[in-house]
Amino acid sequence: MHLVDIQNLSRNYGHVRALVDVSFTLEQGTIGLVGNNGAGKSTLLKVLLGLLKPDAGGGTILGCDIRHATRELRGRVGYMPETAATVPVLKGVEFVTLAGDLYGMPHRDARRRAHEVLNYVGLGELRYRRLEEYSTGNVQRLKLAAALVHDPQLLLLDEPTNGLDPEGRQSMLDLIHDLITETGKSVILCTHLLPDVERLCQQIVVLHRGTVIRAGAMAALRHAVGNRFEIGWQGPGEGYVAALRAAGVEVSLNSHPDRATVQTPAGWNNSQFFALARERDCVLTQLKPDEEDLERLFFRVTEEKGPAPTSALPGEELKHGH
Amino acid sequence: MGINNAHYYGWQGKLHSPWISTLSIVRVALLQVFRRKSYWVVIGLGVFQFLSFWIVIYAITQARLPANAQRDLYEVFGFSPSPEPGEENGYIAFMQQQSVVVMILLAFSGSLLVGSDFRMKSLPFYLSRRIDRRHYIVGKLLAVSAIVSLLTTVPALLLFLEYGMFTPSVGYWRENWGIAVSVLAYGAVLCAVLSILIVTLSAYLQRVAPIAITWSSLFVLLIRLASYLQDATDNNYWYLLDPWRDMRLVGKLCFGVFLEQEEHDIAAWAAVILAGVCAVCLVLLVRRVRAVDIVE
Numbered sequence: 001m002h003l004v005d006i007q008n009l010s011r012n013y014g015h016v017r018a019l020v021d022v023s024f025t026l027e028q029g030t031i032g033l034v035g036n037n038g039a040g041k042s043t044l045l046k047v048l049l050g051l052l053k054p055d056a057g058g059g060t061i062l063g064c065d066i067r068h069a070t071r072e073l074r075g076r077v078g079y080m081p082e083t084a085a086t087v088p089v090l091k092g093v094e095f096v097t098l099a100g101d102l103y104g105m106p107h108r109d110a111r112r113r114a115h116e117v118l119n120y121v122g123l124g125e126l127r128y129r130r131l132e133e134y135s136t137g138n139v140q141r142l143k144l145a146a147a148l149v150h151d152p153q154l155l156l157l158d159e160p161t162n163g164l165d166p167e168g169r170q171s172m173l174d175l176i177h178d179l180i181t182e183t184g185k186s187v188i189l190c191t192h193l194l195p196d197v198e199r200l201c202q203q204i205v206v207l208h209r210g211t212v213i214r215a216g217a218m219a220a221l222r223h224a225v226g227n228r229f230e231i232g233w234q235g236p237g238e239g240y241v242a243a244l245r246a247a248g249v250e251v252s253l254n255s256h257p258d259r260a261t262v263q264t265p266a267g268w269n270n271s272q273f274f275a276l277a278r279e280r281d282c283v284l285t286q287l288k289p290d291e292e293d294l295e296r297l298f299f300r301v302t303e304e305k306g307p308a309p310t311s312a313l314p315g316e317e318l319k320h321g322h
Numbered sequence: 323m324g325i326n327n328a329h330y331y332g333w334q335g336k337l338h339s340p341w342i343s344t345l346s347i348v349r350v351a352l353l354q355v356f357r358r359k360s361y362w363v364v365i366g367l368g369v370f371q372f373l374s375f376w377i378v379i380y381a382i383t384q385a386r387l388p389a390n391a392q393r394d395l396y397e398v399f400g401f402s403p404s405p406e407p408g409e410e411n412g413y414i415a416f417m418q419q420q421s422v423v424v425m426i427l428l429a430f431s432g433s434l435l436v437g438s439d440f441r442m443k444s445l446p447f448y449l450s451r452r453i454d455r456r457h458y459i460v461g462k463l464l465a466v467s468a469i470v471s472l473l474t475t476v477p478a479l480l481l482f483l484e485y486g487m488f489t490p491s492v493g494y495w496r497e498n499w500g501i502a503v504s505v506l507a508y509g510a511v512l513c514a515v516l517s518i519l520i521v522t523l524s525a526y527l528q529r530v531a532p533i534a535i536t537w538s539s540l541f542v543l544l545i546r547l548a549s550y551l552q553d554a555t556d557n558n559y560w561y562l563l564d565p566w567r568d569m570r571l572v573g574k575l576c577f578g579v580f581l582e583q584e585e586h587d588i589a590a591w592a593a594v595i596l597a598g599v600c601a602v603c604l605v606l607l608v609r610r611v612r613a614v615d616i617v618e
Contacts, residue, residue, distance in 0.1 A: 046613070049450055051446065051449060051450060051613040052613075071340070071452050071454075074450065074451060074452050075337050075452055079446070079450040081443075081446040081447060081450065083442070083443035083444075083446065084442055084443065084444075085442065085443055085444045085445075085446055085447040086442060086444060086447070087350065087354075087438070087439075087444055087447070088354065088434060088438050088442070089353070089354045089357050089358065089434070090350065090353070090354070094350070094353070098346055098350050099447070099451065101343055101346035102340075102343050102346060102347075102448060102451035102452065102453055103337060103343075103451045103452050104337030104338045104339070104340060104342070104343060104451075104452045105333075105335060105337060105338075106335065106338065107346070109333065109335055113333050116328075116331055119328040120328045120329070120330050124328070146447070148330075150333065150337070151332045151333040151334070179330065182329070182330050183330050183332075
């Protein structure tokens with residue numbers, strides 16, 4: 001059974017097409033849902049959760065129909081919204097308990113579980129504080145706890161690092177990474193921060209102007225760039241780099257003292273790397289094609305589809321969705 | 323903050339019906355209201371009024387005053403524990419006095435109970451769980467109804483119990499059981515109308531000031547307007563503009579006690595007006611409660 005199987009899904013807001021004929025299939029694991037602002041990520045997430053009804057098409061998540069089995073689906077999925085979405089005056093533990101109650105857990109279980117997940121996300125000491133006293137980072141953790149309270153099989157995280165400072169962001173990513181590795185839960189991470197996706201996800205869905213332009217395993221989508229290599233060596237590197245440059249190779253040194261990314265000229269034979277290393281008393285320890293990172297992958301696939309608009313939903317007053 | 327080393331533990335259990343989850347919304351709403359210290363000023367007024375009635379009943383029944391003196395003292399408080407035919411039910415009068423406190427409390431708490439969900443975009447928090455907007459709306463209506471009941475119906479019933487307790491036999495309760503029924507009927511009307519109106523108003527206006535201004539306009543200006551128009555035209559149907567009077571008339575319609583024929587004539591219209599207003603408000607409320615709010 002696929003984790004997510006979506007076929008020909010469309011959703012319009014008035015005459016604005018937010019999702020256009022979206023189809024993709026994803027397996028268990030961590031999935032990054034990426035795209036520019038207004039590409040349709042949040043709309044897709046809400047359609048997947050049954051908060052918005054698709055105008056056309058449909059699909060399943062964990063075998064549940066996203067059109068008709070929304071209650072069963074939500075019992076198996078945890079959703080962390082992008083907005084603050086807190087309830088004033090409540091304390092942390094009461095908020096998470098309320099989330100459990102709303103999922104349909106027995107109240108006593110919900111309360112016990114709220115303590116457990118708050119401990120897990122690192123808010124054990126703050127659980128009796130009122131939500132108004134929580135920092136942005138702690139609110140994000142709290143929302144994650146509320147999504148985890150009923151022990152879902154799949155987590156939908158909408159911009160989990162939004163508004164966090166670098167330290168808070170790192171901490172949140174560590175927490176999500178820990179959650180994935182410890183529990184083996186599947187996660188759909190919706191964000192426009194590509195490094196977050198690169199760090200956590202094995203699969204990716206790239207949305208552009210409401211259409212899916214790439215979906216699948218990240219490794220399979222990455223292009224090996226033909227004339228770019230990552231090289232590593234042992235020995236006196238200065239002479240080796242100078243020899244490479246003299247031979248017409250563009251060398252970009254990175255933070256590691258004996259590694260570099262190189263771009264070879266036309267007619268280059270890879271045996272020349274070894275020959276030049278021997279001449280300069282170096283040993284070549286690494287030679288591998290340079291794979292494009294997610295950022296380059298993203299720009300490549302979006303440029304193939306044309307420049308991104310400032311927003312997929314142009315400046316027009318739209319009324320409520322479903 | 324570092325990552326806590328606590329391990330993740332799973333949970334296995336059966337999820338219950340989403341209708342049961344509406345009780346959690348009620349529980350949390352009561353928690354929100356009773357935890358706000360500023361609201362205790364208003365709640366305190368209601369409690370003070372209730373205690374005043376409680377003490378008066380206690381004092382009169384225990385002091386064994388002559389019947390005439392008892393009646394005079396009750397009249398000072400506008401209270402009659404066992405109304406004669408054609409006499410105003412004292413418990414209903416007490417509830418009407420309490421309604422003013424309820425009105426003030428709801429004017430301020432509407433924003434906290436409902437408006438904040440829209441203002442802080444918390445609706446996805448509720449509607450992404452296993453409940454849908456029917457459960458959310460019913461939960462919020464029950465929450466407001468619980469607050470209204472705690473300040474009107476419950477104390478009125480307590481006073482009824484108190485009076486019966488201080489009589490030598492259970493005869494008072496047996497002979498006047500209709501009073502308890504009428505209290506419940508009037509309480510139900512108050513709960514239904516006030517909860518639907520305040521939840522709808524708060525869903526649209528969201529912030530305290532606009533809600534309080536509109537709410538007080540509804541319940542103060544309309545009374546004045548109804549009175550002015552009735553004086554000017556001598557037509558009693560203008561009284562129907564007064565929502566308090568409408569609720570009282572519908573309450574009376576429920577237990578069939580009318581002091582004046584004129585009231586009886588317009589009571590059915592009052593029921594129609596309240597039903598119409600509530601129906602319109604419910605339609606507006608259902609349209610407003612959406613998980614996804616797209617503005618641009």
